[in-house]
Amino acid sequence: MRVELVSSSTENFPPKDRPEVVFVGRSNVGKSSLINLITGRNVAKVSKQPGRTRTVNFFLLEDKLYLVDVPGYGFAKRSKEERNRWKVMMENYFTERRDNIKRVFQLIDALVGPQASDMQMMEWLSFMGLPFTLVLTKADKATQREISKTTKVLKDRFPHAKRIISSAKEGTGKKEILAEIFS
Ligand SMILES: Nc1nc2c(ncn2[C@@H]2O[C@H](COP(=O)(O)OP(=O)(O)OP(=O)(O)O)[C@@H](O)[C@H]2O)c(=O)[nH]1
Numbered sequence: 001m002r003v004e005l006v007s008s009s010t011e012n013f014p015p016k017d018r019p020e021v022v023f024v025g026r027s028n029v030g031k032s033s034l035i036n037l038i039t040g041r042n043v044a045k046v047s048k049q050p051g052r053t054r055t056v057n058f059f060l061l062e063d064k065l066y067l068v069d070v071p072g073y074g075f076a077k078r079s080k081e082e083r084n085r086w087k088v089m090m091e092n093y094f095t096e097r098r099d100n101i102k103r104v105f106q107l108i109d110a111l112v113g114p115q116a117s118d119m120q121m122m123e124w125l126s127f128m129g130l131p132f133t134l135v136l137t138k139a140d141k142a143t144q145r146e147i148s149k150t151t152k153v154l155k156d157r158f159p160h161a162k163r164i165i166s167s168a169k170e171g172t173g174k175k176e177i178l179a180e181i182f183s
């Protein structure tokens with residue numbers, strides 16, 4: 001797929017000339033890896049260490065839409081100032097781009113399940129009126145039983161949200177996510 005990084009900044013975003021979809025979730029949940037999986041290119045920076053993505057990154061896909069990679073939340077070893085900077089950056093991004101965001105992919109670790117920070121994020125997305133699709137990540141690290149458990153928790157709490165199970169390592173979920181993006 002044709003994909004290029006067109007903007008990487010904490011506050012200056014590209015013109016709203018294409019619709020955008022954004023990937024959110026805790027640090028290390030696999031947002032950047034998922035972008036690489038669905039584009040089939042190594043465009044987003046990935047790291048074992050949480051806190052790899054530090055800016056809002058816009059990837060232009062097929063000249064049609066932007067895939068947006070943002071920094072993660074819920075990383076314990078982060079100072080209060082850093083957490084505050086994240087909050088300001090994300091509030092700024094979501095308020096400024098709200099009408100241009102067509103879908104949010106909320107990533108949840110399939111093995112770990114939703115954490116308090118994820119619940120907070122999803123409640124905020126609901127409050128903002130932003131539609132989200134749940135992506136259970138790193139399915140290769142979880143057993144079927146663990147995946148079912150996470151699925152049930154999410155289904156009980158967000159019965160209307162679509163769920164996709166993925167593994168960037170094994171390539172699963174790519175087709176479903178692309179279908180959702182281009183729908
Ligand atoms: N086993 C496995 N590891 C994965 C998968 N997806 C991502 N990882 C690994 O998880 C780590 C974090 O991945 P990233 O894609 O950088 O995570 P991120 O959500 O972008 O993290 P931040 O940028 O810090 O918010 C890396 O070591 C990846 O290789 C997956 O599906 N399976």
Ligand SMILES: [Mg+2]
Pocket residue numbers: 031032033045046052053069070071072
């Ligand atoms: Mg990242």
